[in-house]
Amino acid sequence: MTAIEWSTLPFGYMKTNYNVRAYFREGEWSKLEISDSEYIPIHMAATALHYGQQAFEGLKAYMGKDGKIRLFRWEENAKRMQDSANGILMAVPPMELFKDAIVTAVKLNKEFVPPYGTGASLYIRPLLIGNGPRVGVKPADEYMLLVFVSPVGPYFKEGFNPVSIQIAHDSDRAAPLGTGRYKVGGNYAASLMAGERAHKEGFASALFLDAREKKYIDEAGPANFFAIKGKTYITPLSESILPSITNKSLMTLAEDMGLTVERRKIPVEELAEFDEVGACGTAAVISPIRRIVDPATGEEFFYCKDGKAGEVSTQLYKKLLGIQYGDEPDTHGWITFVE
Ligand code: PLP
Ligand code: COI
Numbered sequence: 001m002t003a004i005e006w007s008t009l010p011f012g013y014m015k016t017n018y019n020v021r022a023y024f025r026e027g028e029w030s031k032l033e034i035s036d037s038e039y040i041p042i043h044m045a046a047t048a049l050h051y052g053q054q055a056f057e058g059l060k061a062y063m064g065k066d067g068k069i070r071l072f073r074w075e076e077n078a079k080r081m082q083d084s085a086n087g088i089l090m091a092v093p094p095m096e097l098f099k100d101a102i103v104t105a106v107k108l109n110k111e112f113v114p115p116y117g118t119g120a121s122l123y124i125r126p127l128l129i130g131n132g133p134r135v136g137v138k139p140a141d142e143y144m145l146l147v148f149v150s151p152v153g154p155y156f157k158e159g160f161n162p163v164s165i166q167i168a169h170d171s172d173r174a175a176p177l178g179t180g181r182y183k184v185g186g187n188y189a190a191s192l193m194a195g196e197r198a199h200k201e202g203f204a205s206a207l208f209l210d211a212r213e214k215k216y217i218d219e220a221g222p223a224n225f226f227a228i229k230g231k232t233y234i235t236p237l238s239e240s241i242l243p244s245i246t247n248k249s250l251m252t253l254a255e256d257m258g259l260t261v262e263r264r265k266i267p268v269e270e271l272a273e274f275d276e277v278g279a280c281g282t283a284a285v286i287s288p289i290r291r292i293v294d295p296a297t298g299e300e301f302f303y304c305k306d307g308k309a310g311e312v313s314t315q316l317y318k319k320l321l322g323i324q325y326g327d328e329p330d331t332h333g334w335i336t337f338v339e
Contacts (some may be wrong), residue, residue, distance in 0.1 A: 002226065004112075004114075004151065006114045006115060006118035006119075006120045006151070007118045007119055007120065007153075008153065009114070009118075009120045009151055009152055009153035009156040009195075010152070010153055010157070010184070011152045011153060011154060011283055012150070012152065013150050014112070014150045014151055015038060016112045016148070016149055016150065016151075017036065017108055017109050017111075017112075017198045018034050018035060018036050018079035018105070018108040018109060018144055019031050019034075019035050019036075019037075019038075019105060019146060019147060019148040019149075020034055020035070020101050020104050020105050020108070020146070020147050021033045021035055021040075021144060021145065021146045021147075022093070022097055022101060022144070022145045023092075023142070023143070023144050023145075024091035024142060024143040024144070024145075024319075025142050029091070029093065029097055029145075031093065032097075032100055032101055032104055034104070034122075035042070035107065035328045038148075040144065040146065040296070042129075042131050043131055043133045044133075045133035045134060045135060045242065046129065046130060046131040046132065046133060046140065047130035047131075047132065047133075047134050047138075047139065048129035048130045048131060048140075050134070051055075051130075051134070051137055052088070052184065052185060052186045053088055053089070053090055053122060053129065053130030053131070053139060053140055054127070054128070054129045054184060054185045054186075055081060055084035055085060055088065055090065055127075055128045055182060055183055055184045055185075056081075056125060056126060056127045056128070056183055056184075056185070057077045057078075057080065057124075057125070057126040057183060058074075058077075058123065058124070058125060058183075058281075058282045058283060059071065059072065059074055059077045059102070059123075059124050059126075059245075059282055060072060060121040060122060060123055060124060060282055060324070061106045061113055061121065061122040061124060061149075061338060062121050062122075062178065062324045062325045062326070063113045063114060063115055063116045064325055064326030065116045065325070065327065066118075066325075066326060067116075067118060068326065068337050068338075069106060069110070069113055069122075069337065069338040070324065070325070070326055070336070070337060070338070071102065071106070071124075071335070071336045071338060072245075072323075072324050072334055072335060073334045074098075074099060074102060074336055075095065076100075076245040076248070077126070078095050078098040078099065079095075080183060080245070081093060081098060081126060081128060082095075082182070082241065083181075083182060084128070084182040084183050084184055086182070086208075087127060087179060087182040088139075088179065088182065088184055089139040089183070090130055090139065090140075090143055091128075091143040092312065093128060093145045096147055097145065098126065098145075100127065101145060101147040102124050102126060102147055103338055104147075105124060105147040105148065105149050106122065106124065106338050107338060108147060109122070109149050111144075112149060112150075112151045113151070114151050116325065117311065119153065119154075119159075120151055120152060120153050121151070121152060121324075122150070122151050122152075123149065123150050123151070123152040123282075123283070124147060124149050125148050125149070125150070126145070126146070126147045127144065127145070127146045127147070127192045128143060128145050128146075129143065129144050129146075130143055131143060131144050132141070137208070142220040145217050151296075152283070153305050154284075154285070154286045155222060155223075155281070155283035155287070156204045156205070156279075156284060156287050157204075157283075158204060158287065160285075160286070160287075160288065160309060160317060161229075161288075161309075162287075162288040162289060162290030162291075162303070162304040162307070162308070162309060163203075163204035163205070163279075163287050163288070163289055163290065163323065164202065164203050164204060164289070164290060164291040164292075164293065165198065165203050165204055165205045165206065165207045165279070165289055165291075165292055165293075166194075166197075166198040166201065166203040166205075166206055166207065166208045166234035166265075166292075166293050166295065167206075167209065167268070167292065167293065167294045167295065167296070168194035168197075168198070168206040168207065168208050168209070168211065169214060169295065169296045170194070171190065171191075171193055171194045171208075172190065172208060172209075172211035172213065172240075173188075173190045173191040173194075173208050173218070173219075173221070174187050174190065174240040174241075174269070175211050175240065175313050176210070176211050176212045176239060176240055177239070178211075178240060178263065180218075180238075180239070180240030180241055180242065181239060181241065181242060181243060182242075183242055187242075188221075191206065191208070194206035194208070194221070195221040195229055197222075202286075202334075203293070204287065205221045205222065205223070205279065206220065206221050207225065207292065208220070208222050209268065210220070210240065210265075211240060215267055215268065215269065216236065216238070216265045216266055216267055216268070217236050217266040217267075217271075218236060218238050218240060219236065219238075219241040219242065219243050220278075220279040220284075221288065222281060222283055222284060223240060223244070223246075223279035223280055223281035223283070223284040224236075224244040224246070224247040224279065224280050224281060225266075225277070225278075225279060225280075226247060226250065226277070226278055226280055227271075227274040227275075227276065227277045227278075227280075228259075228274065228275050228277070228310060228312045228313065229267065229272075229273060229274050230275065231258070231259050231260060231276055232259060232260045232261070232262055233250070233251060233254035233259045233260070233261045233262070234261075234262045234263075234264070234266060234274075235247055235251065235261075235262075235263055235266075236263070236264075236265065236266050237263040237264050237265060237326050238265070244280060244281055245282065246280045246281050246282055246284075246285070246286075246320070247280050247281075249332075249334065250280055250286070250316050251263075252332060253316055253319050253320060254312075254316065256319075256331075257312075257315060257316075257319075259312070268294065271292055271301040272301060274301075274303065275303070275310060275312075276282040276288065276303055276304075276309070276310030276311075276313045277289045277292070277301075277303055277313055278309075278313050285320070285321065286309075286313055286316060288304055288310065288313050288318040289304075290302065290303050290304040290307070291303070291305060303335065309319075323335065
């Protein structure tokens with residue numbers, strides 16, 4: 001293996017040693033299988049290919065100063081994958097199978113867990129697909145759970161440096177009663193047009209509004225949205241956004257820091273009143289936002305006036321990463337060691 005430049009890793013795919021797979025057939029989950037192939041055999045009429053029966057997860061393993069590998073809140077990812085599976089009528093992977101799959105995938109690829117201090121981590125990508133054949137629109141009767149891993153750096157190339165984002169008015173990633181709260185591929189397909197336009201026009205991401213009224217902030221393409229106003233942490237309440245585990249954790253940490261947490265609708269005009277805003281997620285961690293452009297009105301909202309992330313966002317970022325890398329005490333029981 002050629003040496004990996006850990007501290008300049010992008011957020012991307014890198015081939016590792018192994019991935020793991022389990023199959024749901026005739027009403028039962030198989031034992032885990034280990035594979036060194038990057039490919040999967042799939043029936044040409046699989047429902048994942050035709051009718052979008054597909055869900056995924058994203059979590060990370062972190063190497064501490066003590067050389068121990070830590071998983072962050074894996075149970076939350078397992079539960080969310082179960083919700084996604086129920087939401088689009090797929091076989092539900094049991095918690096223990098999910099845990100076994102991610103732990104095995106990490107253990108088999110230990111040398112790809114970035115060393116402490118490099119700022120990188122091992123991204124874990126569980127994937128659940130309908131791979132039984134159907135031509136009529138119906139759920140499959142066979143499923144595959146697969147977990148691969150890839151060492152990654154920051155999702156936005158700016159890392160913790162503030163980014164610019166663009167409000168999307170002409171497309172929605174999910175309908176109000178659609179699949180936005182599940183982590184299914186269709187939501188990401190729906191976000192591509194606005195996301196790619198944003199990139200082309202120099203923004204790190206698109207910011208989606210609520211699909212019903214186009215008045216309230218929903219979330220960014222790959223991350224939730226939060227804002228700081230005085231001593232309050234504010235984040236959208238919406239049925240069409242992904243329930244982010246990072247955001248949930250930041251709400252707890254904000255309360256620990258003495259902030260008030262509000263989950264409520266955020267009208268676009270309120271962007272003018274915030275002290276700090278950011279995008280948050282496993283991949284994005286916290287991405288401070290310095291500028292939000294609304295192409296519909298031409299309005300621009302500016303934050304991070306001195307070019308740096310705000311004080312509260314910085315404190316939250318340090319606390320969250322501190323827990324994930326083991327530099328801060330795990331007071332909420334969020335860490336599982338990979339022995
Ligand atoms: N929103 C979307 C659309 C995402 O893809 C993600 C990433 O998983 C998030 C939010 C953040 O969720 P989490 O913090 O659980 O990674
Ligand atoms: C994550 O934060 O884990 C994500 O999945 C975001 C994106 C890569 C889809």
